[in-house]
Amino acid sequence: MNHRSFALLGALLLSTGLVACSSSDDPSDGTAGGRTALDVWLMRDSVSAAFQEEFEKGFEQDHPGIDVRVQIQEWDGIGEKVTAALASNDAPDVIEVGNTQVAQYAQSGGLTDFTGRVDELDGAHWLKGLAEPGMYEGKQYGIPYYAANRVVVYRTDLFREAGVDPAGIKTREQWIAATEKLDRGGDQGIYLPGQNWYALAGFVWDEGGDLAVRSGDGWKGGLDSPEALRAMAFYRRLQALGKGPKDSDEAQPPQAEVMAKGRIAQIIATPGGANVVTQNNPELKGKLGFFPIPGKTAGTPGAVFTGGSDLVVPVVAAHQEEAFTFIRELTGDTWQKRLALAMSYVPNRTTLAGAVASDPGAATMAVGAANGHATPNTPQWAAVEARNPIKDYMTAVLTGRDPRSAAAEASKTITTTLNSGS
Known part of the structure; x- marks a missing residue:
């Protein structure tokens, strides 16, 4: 990790x-x-x-x-x-x-x-x-x-006010429908930064794709596969149901601190994020709950890193x-x-x-x-994370660039990095 x-x-x-x-x-x-x-x-x-x-x-x-x-x-x-x-x-x-x-x-x-x-x-x-x-x-x-x-950390009070039962959220489409109901007035349905690439990776795995795949004796970036493109399309739908920045990740600014300051219904985080929320806003103690990231079908939870x-x-x-x-x-x-x-x-x-x-x-x-x-099992993956073209790709798509061309560019960078031995 x-x-x-x-x-x-x-x-x-x-x-x-x-x-x-x-x-x-x-x-x-x-x-x-x-x-x-x-x-x-x-x-x-x-x-x-x-x-x-x-x-x-x-x-x-x-x-x-x-x-x-x-x-x-x-x-x-x-x-x-x-x-x-x-x-x-x-x-x-x-x-x-x-x-x-x-x-x-x-x-x-x-x-x-x-x-x-x-x-x-x-x-x-x-x-x-x-x-x-x-x-x-x-x-x-x-x-x-x-x-x-990661799991979904949610505000129980905001779910109750919006008439949303978290127990009924078993699929990604149900998650979208619930988040649309939560995204109302001054409330954000979800705070999802544009560069949360771990969350995107889960959606890619759900679709049957991967961040990179074996190709002969080397590796090939997988963001431009049909599966990964569908995953990015879902990410874009979910991210739009809040006001998360499109050009930064969950640490900049710390998303749990953001949740503590506003009426934000959900974040994707480890459960410890709830502790950070209540430390920054004690009034939310007892008002936070958890449910697994939903999968494509009700019988299987969403894939996670x-x-x-x-x-x-x-x-x-x-x-x-x-x-x-x-x-x-x-x-x-x-x-x-x-x-x-x-x-x-x-x-x-x-x-x-x-x-x-x-x-x-x-x-x-x-x-x-x-x-x-887990991420692709190669010693060179650390070099991909150091450069992290996945984050740049996500921002590009969320700010209006053509997903296919942006994905092809990011995949090419991943391919080159994984096969360079650097």
């Missing part, structure tokens, strides 16, 4: 404060009193201090020969740090990485291949949006850890089997359920969706996560 552009979990985890914590401060060379010292890098906001302490205590009781030593890492600069670690002889044993970052690390040959052990981890039930980007060239390097995705993390093990890690044991426990039923409840995450497997039934936001995410997707 691109953690800067997605800002996926910052608002979601407002109540957690992370501190580095470990079971031992003994700076040994890998053993402590006959125990194996297992070095683990987890990312800021991945776990709370309370959950980390609980997990370490439980893990070490069940595996007394292993001394877990967690170091909390910052997202800023982590790519360079992980790359250096993989190339060194002193890498940690387990590293948390963004799910869409796995391919670039696997490409270097620096990650342990877990393909032969997927069944031991109940991999048949992994969320597709975590499992697929954890693969590279048909091999499984990243083990799904946790997920989060699955953000989140995978766990990887460097090839040079000193304690391969202990690292696998750590991953098996942290991604297993018991601790996935506890993590999901503690952090309002979506568990890594579809069979565990019920674990968050008591959390409205997380439960809504879990519904969408069943139809979760």
